[in-house]
Amino acid sequence: MNELQEMYARMGIGKQVYEYGEAVLEKLVSRFQEIDRTAEYNQMKVVKAMQDCRVSEACLLGTSGYGYNDLGRDTLEAVYAGIFHTEDALVRPQITCGTHALALALMSNLRPGDELLSPVGKPYDTLEEVIGIRPSRGSLAEYGITYRQVDLLPDGGFDYENIRAAVNERTRLVTIQRSKGYQTRPTLSVEKIGELIAFVRGIKPDVICMVDNCYGEFVETVEPSDVGADMVVGSLIKNPGGGLAPIGGYIAGKRECVENAAFRLTSPGLGKEVGASLGILKDFYQGLFLAPTVTASALKGAIFAANLYEPLGFEVVPDSSESRHDIIQAVTFGTPEGLIAFCQGIQAAAPVDSHVTPEPWDMPGYDAKVIMAAGAFVSGSSIELSADGPIKPPFAVYFQGGLTWFHAKMGILKSLQSLVDRGIVQLPVEKDKN
Ligand SMILES: *Cc1c(COP(=O)(O)O)cnc(C)c1O
DSSP states (O other): OOHHHHHHHHTTOOHHHHHHHHHHHHTTHHHHHHHHHHHHHHHHHHHHHHHHTTOOGGGGSOOOTTOTTOHHHHHHHHHHHHHHTOSEEEEETTSOSHHHHHHHHHHHHOOTTOEEEETTSSOOHHHHHHHTSSOOTTOTGGGTOEEEEOOOOTTSOOOHHHHHHHOOTTEEEEEEEOSOTTSSSOOOOHHHHHHHHHHHHHHOTTOEEEEEOTTTTTSSSSOGGGGTOSEEEEETTSGGGTTTOOSOEEEEEOHHHHHHHHHHHSOTTTGGGOOOOTTOHHHHHHHHHHHHHHHHHHHHHHHHHHHHHGGGTOEEESOSSSOOSSSOEEEEOSSHHHHHHHHHHHHHTOSSSTTSOOOOBOOTTOSSOEEEEEOOSSTTOSSSSEEEEESSTTOEEEEEOOSSHHHHHHHHHHHHHHHHHTTSOOOOOOOOOO
């Protein structure tokens, strides 16, 4: 046994699991190289934007009170605009999460009588209440903003005919979700998003095209704002926060769209001028600096898991060879025991709370018990290694993250060890090497 293997053994990962993992990894060398090249490009994109904006030591300090003339905050927003190639950006700790950022972008850019269109099917769960698909207090529907949806075709393609039919004189904003989130439809590549935006513009040139960019940042060398999106929106406790941002959201886009959002976030008349950054800016800058490599680590973990579990007979989405456009991986176990064992293995690999055992619980808003594994430095951060799934057929787990590739690898091996230990999985018997 070599030194590394011994260390894995001390972490509870046996020889058989370790060797199975190494054999899987041998086939992934060229894909990992491709991911590294993207990260290399994006690393320079981030540093270039920081240099162009003359980020200085003073930018790392914060303001208190009203936060007038907050150099660090205003410069950070210029850096985001530089990375996304947009006119402006709003990047704030006062934006509490991804859902808040998306709600803000929608509510500030739509007016009573306008219609919102999703041409890519049902949006992320939490947006159902923002839009009013599920009746909810304060929803867009309550303010007289209507909603229309065109589902993707069975093969995952755009239903151009019905999108054309859905666009009307009231259509003001089109929302496009990049990541599949927790659905089984494919995640959209930036190129595909560009095609869809061009099509919508062909029908109605002045419509606002917004992209829910959650989980997609830095996965490719281009972002939706490079292919025509007027606004890209996301969460800082996912990819762009690099694991260091403890809170926050961003909206990057056309000046008018971003200003509308700022006047809604703070107040008409105040907009971007207020909003103290307190002591948070260093983490925002440093997290953004790390985000390209952190995203690459999470991507490698997702691809490793797909290639580890698919040959064992479990359905994986995306599959082992598909190209990647976000960091989420689904694995279907078919039994509650498989799902639970997986999540408990992930938890046991965490740097924080590894000694606790996650159990299924009745989470508000869900119709089945849910199990969640996370031992994160930032609570709820899903750029850190984490997994969850509802205890109902087909017993699929959704997992994502890993601040470093080595941690993602260890967590995934630990999940497999947990399944092996409980007799749920039998690894292919190795031919005797001696
Ligand atoms: C995570 C996510 C959201 C919501 O973000 P929260 O920070 O959980 O509120 C919205 N859309 C997509 C696609 C997401 O992945």
